[in-house]
Amino acid sequence: MSLTVDQINCYILPGRIEDVREGLEQAAAAETLGLGGIFLSERWETKEIGSAMGALSQRTQRIKLVAGLTHFGTRHPLVLAGMASTMQSLSGNRFILGFGRSVPARFKRLGIPIVNNGGMADHVAILRKLWAGETVTYDGPAGQYPEMRLGRRCDNPPPVILGAIGPKTLALGGAHFDGILLHPFLTPEGVARSIAIARKAAEEAGRDPDALLFYATVVAAVDGCTAQERASIVESRIVSYLRHREIGTQILDMNGWDRAPMERLLARDLNELDFMPKDALEAETILARAAEDLPPEWLSASAAIGGPDQCIARLHDYIDAGASQILLHGPTPRHQAAIIGGLNKAAS
Template sequence: MTRTFDELGFYLLAGAGIDGPAALLHEARRGEELGFGTAFISERWNTKEASSLTGAACAVTERMTIATAATNYNTRHPLITASWATTMHRLSGGRFTLGVGRGIAAIHAAYGIPAVTTAQLEDWAQVMRRLWRGEIIANHDGPIGRYPVLFLDPDFDEDIRLALVAFGPRSLALGGRVFDDVVLHTYFPPETLRRCVATVKKAAEQAGRDPDAVRVWSCLATVGDHLPEESRLRKTVGRLATYLQGYGDLMVATNDWDPAVLQRFRADPVVTSVPGAIDGKADTGQLEHIATLLPDEWLSAAATGSPARCAARVREEFGHGADRVILHGATPDELAPIVAEYARQA
């Protein structure tokens, strides 16, 4: 019988998902075979549409939790989202977690989607839970908008976990007050992880909740040196650079990094020449150049080196306060040697 690690997660179609959505089927089966507790799905508006992928992942697995981390609350009507979550919950036998995030403000603005506020996320979470309890919500007038009637089924009594991908202190505190899981971002050094965990747990306690019942997930880039060098470059330098493209100011402020480094990165002609997300579009030469722009300190907030060293680094995250750890940025096949070492180190 395969040993299971409920404390470990991974992402399906990690990053840009360049192998296409069908790769999810093998990755989900393989992740369950290796013993992972949770498979996460992030949404990108290309071929990574969350509801389709979660249905596929639930259908080809039997034990593993399937979670979104994240989709956006404001790109679907509340009834659509609540119906989707209930469908996944029942399809999977209770193995689905609905995770949301604020999204990237610049992208939302470009597409004409209003920015997401903390009050909206809290209101939305409360509406979801009321719908899952079978309530009729009449004349709702709150941060998520006005709705004459919101209603699914009077026989519903669903216990569906809600997760929040959180960055700043307000989001972290909201996660502690209202959500069941809080998923942190990749490339958080230990001091950032400890601070984030403390913020979540304190908010839970102040809200009268059991802090231990709110699970905080570290999202740890895990890229062993058993992978080809080009792949490692894309999964480390390319991935961090893509985050800096999208929300670099937030990354730098959260980690107390030097903003001058970010400005030089943004102004670099190689960076500006990449037609899209760096982790998906940059070639090896471009990645090698971009690597010279990023301090070792920034890239060190990851599990790298031998599989044994990666496994030990994963275990360090628990010492910094994480309840669970996502081995981020690699496929289950790529993570297999690290999971084997993790099991041996137990």
């Protein structure tokens, strides 16, 4: 299948940031490149989705604005529905609402309810009813709402997508959501397996599997980046996922990889980095060095690495595996431009 520039998305304001206004220029640059969408991951202290996306809607004219990701339970459903409908109005129907699973340990400390699969499915159903102008009376895993109504229907409700990696969450996405954001470091074969699970669940739920939107998150390190940039983009990032057994196991199983290398990695007890007073660069260096425990072919098979043409060929692999869209993870705007330039050249 062909790959066009408007199928490419990128993150803006990755990680911890000080000045959210930098995202305005990053979004404008992505739109100038012709990208199809920008993703903003929520951090309440500096990247609250509603306010940040509201500003981005006025700095851009065409590009899709994806909340990637927020969580259920952090806003009342009425507030969430109103925020999303307001974003649709502000952006000219360019908003996409993305959710991830809760972070149980953190949410417990904050007093935020942890929503199970049934609760997430019900939350989506509640949002859709509110957008349709219905009155919602509900008592279940998503909460207790005696009588809830938005007050004005949303004629163009945003698509709702789910970040998923494990089989149960993929099936949940296929049965109840409009699309799925797939995890970084899945191989094209892992992406194909993931998509098959979601599509099967959609069929079993009586939904059209062809209507589902699948974002393949592809870590990309383009030739020309420094050794430090490459280590930050690829080695430290894959280790940051695999050092968490519950995440790493899902990645390995979906890719069909042996677990022994991950067990060697886990023996390093790298999760202590979360509690040690190290600066970000030092922590990244430690994580990158730990990648020596992993087979080199894991990195080359699950990321786009090399010159622009090599990276573009790998992106095509993910589209051929069934992905609808590509979310570039890691490359700077300069390296994104190299990929986009190659795509435009191939199309001309």
